[in-house]
Amino acid sequence: MSALFTPFRLGNLELRNRIVIAPMCQYSAHEGLATDWHVIHLGGLALSGAACLMIEATAVLPEGRISPDDLGLWSDETESALGRVIETVRQYSDMPIGIQLAHAGRKASTRAPWKGSGQIRPAEDSGWQTVAPSALAFTDGENPPIALDHDGLRAVRNAFADAAKRSARLGFDAIQIHGAHGYLLHQFLSPLANQREDAYGGSLANRMRFPLEIFDAVREAFPSERPVSMRVSGTDWAENGWDIDQTIVFSQELAARGCGAMHVSSGGLTPAQRIPIGPGYQVPLARAVKAATNLPTIAVGLITGYDQAEAIVGTGDADFVALARTILYDPRWPWHAAAHLGATVKAPNQYLRSQPSRYRHLFDT
Numbered sequence: 001m002s003a004l005f006t007p008f009r010l011g012n013l014e015l016r017n018r019i020v021i022a023p024m025c026q027y028s029a030h031e032g033l034a035t036d037w038h039v040i041h042l043g044g045l046a047l048s049g050a051a052c053l054m055i056e057a058t059a060v061l062p063e064g065r066i067s068p069d070d071l072g073l074w075s076d077e078t079e080s081a082l083g084r085v086i087e088t089v090r091q092y093s094d095m096p097i098g099i100q101l102a103h104a105g106r107k108a109s110t111r112a113p114w115k116g117s118g119q120i121r122p123a124e125d126s127g128w129q130t131v132a133p134s135a136l137a138f139t140d141g142e143n144p145p146i147a148l149d150h151d152g153l154r155a156v157r158n159a160f161a162d163a164a165k166r167s168a169r170l171g172f173d174a175i176q177i178h179g180a181h182g183y184l185l186h187q188f189l190s191p192l193a194n195q196r197e198d199a200y201g202g203s204l205a206n207r208m209r210f211p212l213e214i215f216d217a218v219r220e221a222f223p224s225e226r227p228v229s230m231r232v233s234g235t236d237w238a239e240n241g242w243d244i245d246q247t248i249v250f251s252q253e254l255a256a257r258g259c260g261a262m263h264v265s266s267g268g269l270t271p272a273q274r275i276p277i278g279p280g281y282q283v284p285l286a287r288a289v290k291a292a293t294n295l296p297t298i299a300v301g302l303i304t305g306y307d308q309a310e311a312i313v314g315t316g317d318a319d320f321v322a323l324a325r326t327i328l329y330d331p332r333w334p335w336h337a338a339a340h341l342g343a344t345v346k347a348p349n350q351y352l353r354s355q356p357s358r359y360r361h362l363f364d365t
Contacts, residue, residue: 003314004306004321005343008051010296011227011260013096013173015051016346016364018313019334022263022300022322023054023100023176023231025066027112032062032072033081039088046093048327049334049345051320053095057102057178058082060159064103064184067112068126073101073163083170090171092348098174100231101163101218103156105184106132106145106193107268119143133187133194133201133210139271147196153210156184157217164221164228174260175222177215180233181268185211189232189250190242190269208250212257219258227260229298234266234285237273244285248292255293262289263298263322280308286318298322306337338362 005017028037045053059065059072072078086097108130109120119142120127131152132145148156160177167175179185187193188210194201200210211230219228232250236242251262264286267273275281282301290297299318303309309321327333338345339356344364347355355363 002310002338002341002343004310004341005338005345006313008296008319011174012225013052013227015096017049017051017334017343018320019050019309019337020263020298020320020322021045021048021050021053021327022324023056023178024324024328025056025070027067027069027114029069029071032059032065032070032074032078034071034078034085035081038071038082038085042085042097043089043092044331045327046089046095046097047348047351048331049338049347050095050323050327052174053097054174054176054322055097055099057100057104057183058163060101060103060163061156063108063128063131064105064156064159065108066102066104066183067110068120069112070104073099073166074159079166079170086170086172095346096173098176098229099167099170099172100176100178101160101167102178103159103184104130105187106130106136106138107182132184133196136193136195138182153200157213160214161217161221164218168222168226172226174227174229175218176229176231176263177211177218178231179211180231180263180265182233182270183268185214186233186242186269189246190236192236192238192241192270204246204249208253211250212253215254215257215259228258229261229263230254230259231263231265232289233268234264234282234289236269237267237275238270239272241269244288247285248289251289251293251295255295259295261296261298261319262286262293263300264289264318265300278302279304280312283312283317287316290316290318296320300324306340309337310341335362
């Protein structure tokens with residue numbers, strides 16, 4: 001029996017295997033509204049045979065978008081547009097679908113990658129003033145963010161809770177809160193971005209305070225039987241920054257609050273990061289969080305091989321592997337992994353006849 005293709009129960013979710021489709025920004029929304037691109041993109045991934053599909057970073061406020069083209073869930077209009085996409089996808093797939101709720105903080109107001117990335121200043125077309133824990137720009141020369149005051153913190157908390165309620169109405173099976181990659185909640189966690197002198201800065205307990213308040217607000221607003229997870233950067237890969245020891249303490253606090261799972265990535269907080277990139281380079285971070293918390297843990301980052309993914313789950317390094325660019329490149333990766341490992345995978349009826357004769361028992365019908 002392949003470990004990668006064993007079922008797993010997460011809250012009320014019965015997951016067929018241990019392959020998660022990671023949230024991936026598409027930069028294809030219009031004023032926060034989901035478009036036909038999302039129907040095509042998510043519809044294809046929902047037929048991949050993975051266990052769960054997580055929708056891209058979805059901003060809880062307009063100013064929380066990474067780019068002007070990012071998906072949002074802050075109004076009736078954005079809720080309706082996303083609902084149309086999900087309704088269409090679910091006509092043809094029963095794969096559980098979750099949503100990642102996010103606020104980009106000081107890394108907001110940037111161009112899409114194929115438009116050159118980089119900050120769009122407030123005075124430029126489509127740009128806006130960013131906010132953060134402290135008035136520290138991400139890179140030298142950028143327009144600095146405005147430090148959130150207590151009214152601003154309250155507005156962000158309320159926006160996360162409101163987006164969680166909208167997610168529940170849309171029937172999402174799970175929520176993931178984005179606390180990684182240098183975005184707002186990660187900015188609060190890291191001493192490199194958070195230099196506040198109030199109750200939300202300084203000590204580790206203070207720096208964790210706002211992200212934990214966000215988790216509590218989302219957890220309270222979302223049905224209790226549906227899991228709420230957190231994505232974290234296990235380390236900043238930078239001196240005097242956020243690291244795995246702090247991540248473990250944060251994860252333990254989340255576990256005590258009913259967190260459903262930890263998705264452990266890394267980096268994104270500072271241009272000074274020095275990342276030792278290689279196959280599975282973030283897996284040790286997931287392993288450390290799992291060992292310290294016993295929470296279901298998701299590993300991600302340069303996981304491309306079938307045996308590699310099998311080993312991560314089989315050895316207990318993590319409970320799930322998350323695929324991002326790997327599954328964009330090969331949308332049938334779970335099929336091919338199942339064939340390689342002698343397992344079965346769910347496929348739509350319309351594709352059953354594609355099963356190669358040498359894998360005659362590949363599809364679970």
